[in-house]
Amino acid sequence: MKVFPRNMKQRGVALLVVLWGCTLAAITLGALATSARVESTQARGQSLRLEAFYAAEAGIERAVFMLNAREDAQRWTADGRAYGFRLGRTDVRVDISDEDGKVNLNTAPPELIGRLLSASGVDASLVPRFQAAIASWGTRGHMQASLLLAKGGFSSLDELYRVPGVSADAVEKIVPFLTLWTPDSPNLAHAAPVVVAAITGAGPEAARSYVDQVRVLPPGAAALPMLPGTGSGNAAKGFSGIVSITSRAQVAEGPALTLDVTLIMHSEPGNPRPYRIVRWVERASEKNL
Numbered sequence: 001m002k003v004f005p006r007n008m009k010q011r012g013v014a015l016l017v018v019l020w021g022c023t024l025a026a027i028t029l030g031a032l033a034t035s036a037r038v039e040s041t042q043a044r045g046q047s048l049r050l051e052a053f054y055a056a057e058a059g060i061e062r063a064v065f066m067l068n069a070r071e072d073a074q075r076w077t078a079d080g081r082a083y084g085f086r087l088g089r090t091d092v093r094v095d096i097s098d099e100d101g102k103v104n105l106n107t108a109p110p111e112l113i114g115r116l117l118s119a120s121g122v123d124a125s126l127v128p129r130f131q132a133a134i135a136s137w138g139t140r141g142h143m144q145a146s147l148l149l150a151k152g153g154f155s156s157l158d159e160l161y162r163v164p165g166v167s168a169d170a171v172e173k174i175v176p177f178l179t180l181w182t183p184d185s186p187n188l189a190h191a192a193p194v195v196v197a198a199i200t201g202a203g204p205e206a207a208r209s210y211v212d213q214v215r216v217l218p219p220g221a222a223a224l225p226m227l228p229g230t231g232s233g234n235a236a237k238g239f240s241g242i243v244s245i246t247s248r249a250q251v252a253e254g255p256a257l258t259l260d261v262t263l264i265m266h267s268e269p270g271n272p273r274p275y276r277i278v279r280w281v282e283r284a285s286e287k288n289l
């Protein structure tokens with residue numbers, strides 16, 4: 001039997017301790033490196049999201065500025081048409097709609113709500129039930145001119161999601177065409193095809209054709225095209241001063257973010273901004289816009 005010297009045994013134990021320490025250090029360093037990479041990725045994601053947010057907010061500010069442009073050729077129009085620009089490495093698309101082209105949820109008759117549901121693609125068999133549920137929610141409101149809000153009824157468009165018996169899918173379809181801040185007789189010169197169809201009884205193609213004709217008119221055009229359908233409706237030039245602006249920002253190789261806001265285009269005393277925000281919805285997505 002071979003016997004090893006005492007000092008060789010000690011050196012062997014010391015070597016094992018050193019190897020074990022090196023292994024622990026390597027594991028620790030690996031964990032720190034992984035944590036650093038994760039934090040770096042999160043920080044970059046947050047930075048890109050902020051970049052998208054501020055670009056979308058810049059779209060809102062630019063829309064307000066262009067809506068107030070003095071020259072007709074420069075002024076943006078609030079009839080649903082889209083405008084785009086690039087800010088650094090971010091593409092921004094802005095859609096502007098005058099709220100007077102929408103149906104007032106609190107003051108519209110139930111029959112109009114039903115026609116809007118039908119025109120927006122809700123199953124015909126469900127329309128009567130949805131119409132009755134919406135009409136019976138709360139007390140029917142009336143307009144307060146000084147506040148530009150309805151008294152009674154719905155206090156927000158999101159409240160539609162709380163109406164018993166009305167599916168979220170149906171709400172998603174009609175919310176873009178509803179308002180709380182203008183009278184219930186929509187100005188069809190600023191309306192979407194769904195609203196035009198609901199008011200005039202026109203088919204989808206005729207309603208879309210009318211809207212397309214309106215949106216190619218230059219600012220300051222003298223006349224509007226004839227309304228389609230057989231139902232009565234109003235179409236007039238002008239600007240109500242209450243608009244919905246959808247600003248979508250897409251960062252190159254980064255996230256997309258959308259701001260959907262409703263503004264009253266005059267400020268309160270002491271407010272440095274030239275508008276007042278009455279609705280603000282933020283949506284983020286990793287997909288391209």
